[in-house]
Amino acid sequence: MELLVFYLFAAIAVVAALVVVLQRRALYSALALIVCFFSLAVLFYQLGAYFIAAVQVIVYAGAIMVLFLFVVMLVDPEAEFFRLSRVRNLPVLAVPVAAVLGLLLVWGISGMEMTDSGPGELAELDKGEVAVLARDLFSDYLLPFEVTSILILVAVLGAMVLAKRTD
Amino acid sequence: MVSTTHFLILGAVLFTIGALGVVVRRNVITMFMCVELMLNAVNLTLLAFARHFNQVDGQILSFL
Numbered sequence: 001m002e003l004l005v006f007y008l009f010a011a012i013a014v015v016a017a018l019v020v021v022l023q024r025r026a027l028y029s030a031l032a033l034i035v036c037f038f039s040l041a042v043l044f045y046q047l048g049a050y051f052i053a054a055v056q057v058i059v060y061a062g063a064i065m066v067l068f069l070f071v072v073m074l075v076d077p078e079a080e081f082f083r084l085s086r087v088r089n090l091p092v093l094a095v096p097v098a099a100v101l102g103l104l105l106v107w108g109i110s111g112m113e114m115t116d117s118g119p120g121e122l123a124e125l126d127k128g129e130v131a132v133l134a135r136d137l138f139s140d141y142l143l144p145f146e147v148t149s150i151l152i153l154v155a156v157l158g159a160m161v162l163a164k165r166t167d
Numbered sequence: 168m169v170s171t172t173h174f175l176i177l178g179a180v181l182f183t184i185g186a187l188g189v190v191v192r193r194n195v196i197t198m199f200m201c202v203e204l205m206l207n208a209v210n211l212t213l214l215a216f217a218r219h220f221n222q223v224d225g226q227i228l229s230f231l
Contacts, residue, residue, distance in 0.1 A: 006169045010177045017181050017204055021188035026196050033200050036181075040207050043177070046169065047214045049226050060207070072196060094190045102183035109175045114219070136223050137230070 006046060009039040030068045037061040051130050174215035181208035 016036035023029045037060045044053035137145060185208060188201030210229040217226045 002169055006173060010173075013177070014180055014184070017184040020197075020200055020204060021184055021191065026194055026200075029197050029200055033204065036204065037207065040211060043174070043211060044214055047174065047211075047218045049214045049217065049229075052210075052214060052226055052229055055230065056207075056210075060203075064203070068196070068200065091191050094187060098183050098187035098190070101186065102180060105179035105183065106176050109172060109179060112172070112175075114171060132223050133226055133230070137227050141224075141227050 002046065006043065009042045012036075012039040013043070026072045027069070030065060030072055033068070034061050034065045037065065051133055171215050171219040175212055178208045178212040178215065181205075181211070 013036050016032045016039065019032035020029045020036065023032060037056060041053045041056040041061065044056055182205050185201045185203075185205035188204065189198050192198050192201065213229040214226060217223065217229075
């Protein structure tokens with residue numbers, strides 16, 4: 001049953017990801033990406049990361065993708081401004097390279113020996129519990145947490161400076 | 168229980184599709200969406216290892 005759920009949502013995620021890449025219109029890509037994020041949230045839940053699954057739905061599928069849709073709908077995504085000049089016939093080269101990369105990754109992963117590390121700090125019941133997450137986040141990982149907040153602040157300021165510039 | 172390897176391979180496949188999208192697509196917005204896809208593939212890998220080793224650290228890393 002669990003395996004069935006995994007395969008179902010893995011297939012949905014992969015198909016949605018392919019639609020993101022292959023779809024010509026940016027709006028449909030964004031919608032497919034939302035589908036992909038939702039199925040990934042189900043897989044996160046299956047991994048016992050309940051809080052991360054909720055965050056995935058609220059922040060990614062909710063906030064970030066709505067922002068994407070706003071951008072796509074407000075400005076013309078086909079405008080010349082958004083186009084990077086690139087080599088022509090890139091897919092001819094890129095698809096085999098990506099296929100080789102994917103096959104290498106899959107080959108490496110399936111060749112890996114998965115040793116069981118024994119019981120870690122989490123009991124089976126504690127998995128994904130927010131209290132455990134918060135305890136570690138605000139003790140061991142306090143510095144990375146604060147550095148991340150400063151990084152986001154810098155990004156916001158940079159975006160404002162770039163948007164305000166008039167010349 | 169679904170094995171960790173299943174999740175890792177799914178993460179690798181999604182990452183590859185995202186990388187392909189970044190290279191192939193010429194539209195900046197779509198490229199950014201593909202980067203987002205790669206990010207989530209890595210998150211999936213982190214969470215798979217977090218479950219594998221029974222540690223909360225992977226979840227924190229994917230949260231940050």
